Amino acid sequence: MTKKILHVCTLDKFIPPFIDFVEDNFGLDDQFFWLNGDFERYPVKQKMSNYKVKRTRNGKIKGYLKLVQLMHGSDRILLHGLFDFRIVLILFFMPWLLKKCYWVMWGGDLYCYKLGELNWKWKVKEFIRRPVIKNMGGLVTYIPGDAKLARQWYGAKGKYHECLMYPSNVVDPKIIESEQDQLEEHSVLNILVGNSADPSNNHIEVFEKLLPYKHENINIFAPLSYGDPEHVKKVIEKGNEWFGSKFTPITSFMASYEYLRFLKSIDIAIFNHKRQQAMGNTITLLGMGKTLFMRTDVSHYALLKELKLNLKNFSDFDLNLLDKKASCDNEKIIRLYFSEKKLKNQLIYIFEG
Secondary structure, eight states: OOOOEEEEEEOOTTHHHHHHHHHHHHOSTTEEEEEESOTTTSOOOOOTTEEEOOSSHHHHHHHHHHHHHHHHHOSEEEEEOSOOHHHHHHHHHOGGGGGGEEEEOOSHHHHHHHHSOOSHHHHHHHHHHHHHHHTOSEEEESOHHHHHHHHHHHOOOSEEEEOOOSGGGOOOHHHHHHHHHHOOOOSSEEEEEOSSBOGGGOHHHHHHHHGGGTTSSEEEEEEOSSBOHHHHHHHHHHHHHHHGGGEEEEOSOOOHHHHHHHHHTOSEEEEOOSSSOOHHHHHHHHHTTOEEEEOSSSHHHHHHHHTTOOOEEGGGOOSOOOOHHHHHHHHHHHHHHSOHHHHHHHHHHHHHO
């Protein structure tokens, strides 16, 4: 008998393409999506399998009541991120639902344990989160280190399910090669700093590493289209002050094909996150053979090194690119491991296992 799957989603850029992927590969007869968030920023096609929470007070109340109904009527519940504290509260007061809940771990929803502001509100939320996470039926991620941390910090007992999770973590060789064909040659060294305006990118620390090279033939790009508005101002101000015309802030969203073309023009990417983050960008850039600098004390570094990928340590930053062999090796490894076929097979196991 086919299981009824409920996807509980707070909208982000990953969700609309994921819904399309599920529809194309599994159909929507037994898949239902409860969706909450900014539908203008992250438009989702209207389908019978979607429930969109209205952004009015009454709409939200009806939305969460509907969620409780859907949770009880489903065989398996996939929680796409655990950021909505109201959903955590529902599960805290209805612990019988937890065995059929699978937490699709995004990163920030785990690392708030370590990086959150340690005040009384944090303590109350963590008191409620702990038994919910502890008794979750499944932990879904492709980074074993994150599942390990969930067990260490929360005593999580759920089964670990390896899964690439979203199409953004899949490399399509045809699309990358298509963008590569259209790429114009450039003599300047293009450097990418971070993936968003979130302070966790530690932009200023990266800028300090780049300062000795400010007179070199470089261009510095910082994607700042979503995240903390105050941090955006700070980053732009410092970038302009230190690097002038060599600094370009990216403050508007790009279409996916446009962003891929932009990434293809990058020579060096620097991700200075102190937690698991920016994996979609990391995977794509490595699949393109780009040189990537990152911290070595984060959970996803261990996975990437286990895959024998060639990475560079942020603390030893310089402008030297990977040699041709290391770059080609990275492309091969990424395209083999982060494939659409693998994602589909992993989802089959989660949906039907």
